[in-house]
Amino acid sequence: MRLLASTALAVSLLTAQAHAATDIDFFFPVPVQGKLAVEMTRLVDAFNSSQQDVHVTAVYTGAYDDTNLKTRAAIQAGKPPAAVLMSANFIREYVINNQAISLDGLIGADHETPGQFIGKFFPAVRPNAMEGGHVYGVPFQNSTPILYYNTDAFKEAGLDPEKPPVTWQEWVDDAKKLTKRDGATITRSGLTIISNYDTLGWLISGLSMSNGGDYYNRGWGGEVYYNTPSTIGAVQFMDDLVHKHHVMPEGVNDANAVANAFFAGRTAMMVNSTGALGFIRDNMKLPFKVAFVPRAMRNSVPIGGASLLIPTGNTPERQSAAWKLISYLTSPAVNGGWSRYTGYFAPRMAAYDLPEMKDYFAKNPDAKVAVDQLAYATPWFATFNTVGVRKAIEDQVQAVLSGKIKPAEAMANAQKAADALLRPYVEQTALKLPE
Numbered sequence: 001m002r003l004l005a006s007t008a009l010a011v012s013l014l015t016a017q018a019h020a021a022t023d024i025d026f027f028f029p030v031p032v033q034g035k036l037a038v039e040m041t042r043l044v045d046a047f048n049s050s051q052q053d054v055h056v057t058a059v060y061t062g063a064y065d066d067t068n069l070k071t072r073a074a075i076q077a078g079k080p081p082a083a084v085l086m087s088a089n090f091i092r093e094y095v096i097n098n099q100a101i102s103l104d105g106l107i108g109a110d111h112e113t114p115g116q117f118i119g120k121f122f123p124a125v126r127p128n129a130m131e132g133g134h135v136y137g138v139p140f141q142n143s144t145p146i147l148y149y150n151t152d153a154f155k156e157a158g159l160d161p162e163k164p165p166v167t168w169q170e171w172v173d174d175a176k177k178l179t180k181r182d183g184a185t186i187t188r189s190g191l192t193i194i195s196n197y198d199t200l201g202w203l204i205s206g207l208s209m210s211n212g213g214d215y216y217n218r219g220w221g222g223e224v225y226y227n228t229p230s231t232i233g234a235v236q237f238m239d240d241l242v243h244k245h246h247v248m249p250e251g252v253n254d255a256n257a258v259a260n261a262f263f264a265g266r267t268a269m270m271v272n273s274t275g276a277l278g279f280i281r282d283n284m285k286l287p288f289k290v291a292f293v294p295r296a297m298r299n300s301v302p303i304g305g306a307s308l309l310i311p312t313g314n315t316p317e318r319q320s321a322a323w324k325l326i327s328y329l330t331s332p333a334v335n336g337g338w339s340r341y342t343g344y345f346a347p348r349m350a351a352y353d354l355p356e357m358k359d360y361f362a363k364n365p366d367a368k369v370a371v372d373q374l375a376y377a378t379p380w381f382a383t384f385n386t387v388g389v390r391k392a393i394e395d396q397v398q399a400v401l402s403g404k405i406k407p408a409e410a411m412a413n414a415q416k417a418a419d420a421l422l423r424p425y426v427e428q429t430a431l432k433l434p435e
Contacts, residue, residue, distance in 0.1 A: 021055040022321040024082035027074075028058060029067040029306065031087070031198070031275070039341050047328045054321040056083075064090075064198060064306070065387055071311060075099050080311035083322040088128040088307045091137040092221050092382035096425065100309045102134040106323040124303050124377040125347045127218065137307030138326050139347035141338060143275040144301040144373050145203055147294065151287045153178055153188070153268035164291035168210075168237060171294040175247035178268035190247035192267040193238065195401055196254035201390040202304055203271060204397055205381055206293060207234035209300035216381040222426040224383060226393050227415035235407040237296070239400050251402050259283075273304060274370035277343025281366075290366045292373050299376035305344055345370045384425035392417035 026044065030036045037060045044058040061067040064087035074080050086094070094100035107117045114135045118126050121139050129137040151161035157177040165171040175190025193203060205215040213230025217223035225231060241248040249267075259276070261267040263284055271293060272280070280288070293301055308326045310319055328334060336351035338344065340360050345367075351357055352371070361368050383389050395417075396410035405413075 021052055022317055023055050023057070024318055024321045024325070025057045025059055026083045026085075026322075026325060027061045027067055027071055027081045028085040029061055029064050029087075031064045031273075031306070036342055039338070043329065043334065043338070044325075047325060050328070051324070054324050056321075056325055068387065072099070075311050075313055078313060080313040082310065082314050082318045083325055084309055084311060085140060085306045086137070086309050088125070088137060088139065088142070088303065088305055089380040089382040090386055091128060091307060091309060092131055093384060093386045094309065094311075095131045095136055096221055096384055099312050100136050101312055101314075101319065102136060103138065103310065103323070104134050106310075106319065107135060110327075120349060121347045122349055122374055124374045124379075125305075125307075127379040128303060128382060129307055137309045138330050139305070139307045140330055140335065141275065141342065141344040142303055142305035142347045143273040143344050144303065144370050144377055145206055145271050145293050146274050146277075146369055146373065147269060147291045148262060148272055148280060148288055149269040149291065150262070150265065151289055153265070157268075161289060164289070165294045166292070167294055168296045172241070172245055172247070175241070175269065176245060179247045186246070186249075188265060189249055189261070189267040191241060191269040191271075192248055192253055192258045192261060193241075193271045194255050194258050195252050195398060197391060197394055199255060199273070200394045200397060202302055202380060204231070204234060204238075204393060206300060206302045207237065207296070209302070209378060210234070210293070210296045210298060211237075212297040215302075216383060218379060220430070221382065221384040222422050222430060224381065224389060224393075224415070224418050224422070226418055227411045231393075232407050232411045233296070235397055235400055235411060238397065239407050242401055243403060252398050262288075273343075274367075275305065275342055275344040277367065277370075278341060279343070281343070281364075290369045292369065292376075299373075301373055301377050302380040303377050304380055305347075339367075343367065343370075345374070383422065385421045388421045389418045392421065 028040050041058050044056050048055055061070045068090055071084050104114050107114055118129060118135055125139040125142050129135060129139055147164060149164055154161040159174055159177060165174045178190035179186060180188035208215050208231040211230040211233045213228050214225055242250050258270050262270050265286060292299060310322045330348055332348050332350040332354060335346045335348040336354055336357045339346035393414040396414040399405045400407055400410050
């Protein structure tokens with residue numbers, strides 16, 4: 001009997017070990033307003049409950065830049081998270097620094113080629129997910145900037161809410177009509193554009209491309225185009241909104257301040273991410289609509305949002321566990337549900353074939369604007385030393401908006417600073433620069 005009992009205990013322990021879940025951690029940011037951290041935690045709990053092979057601990061890591069810093073620190077400490085939801089434009093730098101694994105092998109284990117796999121996602125999000133023909137990121141939440149506008153303010157100003165501005169000139173004209181003053185005091189700005197770090201660089205890239213140019217070398221991480229007519233013109237446009245037309249507040253306007261001004265009727269139009277649409281919809285008590293960002297020479301907006309990646313330094317077991325989580329989160333049903341909750345568009349195209357997405361669009365036509373705008377979307381800039389290179393232009397544009405410097409000089413400064421930050425990579429990969 002003792003032998004049978006011992007044997008049964010041994011078998012029981014072996015069975016428990018065989019079915020022990022792989023424990024992994026998952027870093028995720030919340031880059032826009034709203035209760036996204038709560039919903040992400042719910043999704044991870046649902047994944048844990050759906051199977052017994054993997055147990056995920058979700059770790060909220062702040063904004064995109066914070067998540068980047070914490071992930072790098074964890075990799076350098078030899079304790080990388082198994083999966084990270086990372087700003088899509090950081091992926092190139094992670095590849096350059098050998099800090100992210102190619103997902104081709106995991107995709108192949110599911111009997112797909114990298115091309116077949118990435119073909120399930122909208123064309124506009126694919127460039128930021130791939131490097132050298134290999135998949136390094138899986139798009140999960142994506143956005144474009146869109147124009148939000150108060151329809152009551154439009155009516156009050158004699159504007160048709162069904163005809164938002166389409167061109168930059170119309171944008172200025174409408175903003176002038178929408179701006180309200182009490183003597184020398186502006187009580188309602190016609191327009192406010194978010195100008196804090198990260199969002200500002202994103203928005204300037206879109207304005208620059210709309211103005212006929214490009215923002216960076218899409219095929220190589222060592223070159224940006226700050227000191228060019230198209231980018232200088234985009235910054236001049238923002239400067240004019242503040243200091244010439246007086247329709248936009250001076251200085252740096254962060255996302256929370258801009259949203260609160262919109263809610264309170266202190267700004268009639270704002271440019272914000274479609275990822276904030278759920279938050280705006282929940283908190284805006286006045287009627288509003290959304291539209292394409294107005295164009296200069298062409299419609300053009302940058303892709304924003306985040307992709308899922310697996311950092312280097314994880315064991316094959318943890319990589320496989322992370323892939324199961326990634327596959328779950330980017331499935332059409334889960335990806336579509338996240339889109340409906342947040343306002344981000346679902347990068348997985350099949351999500352829009354689901355009845356619940358069709359019903360959601362029927363009830364919330366504003367959600368369709370970002371998807372329609374994808375026809376004009378381009379990759380968000382990705383370079384070596386991404387954050388530093390981005391801040392090189394953001395610092396200068398913020399100085400312009402504060403009235404401290406003129407656009408042409410600012411962009412010359414930004415280009416010089418960016419070139420210095422990019423120089424190590426340039427020398428390693430392309431050419432030897434003179435001292």
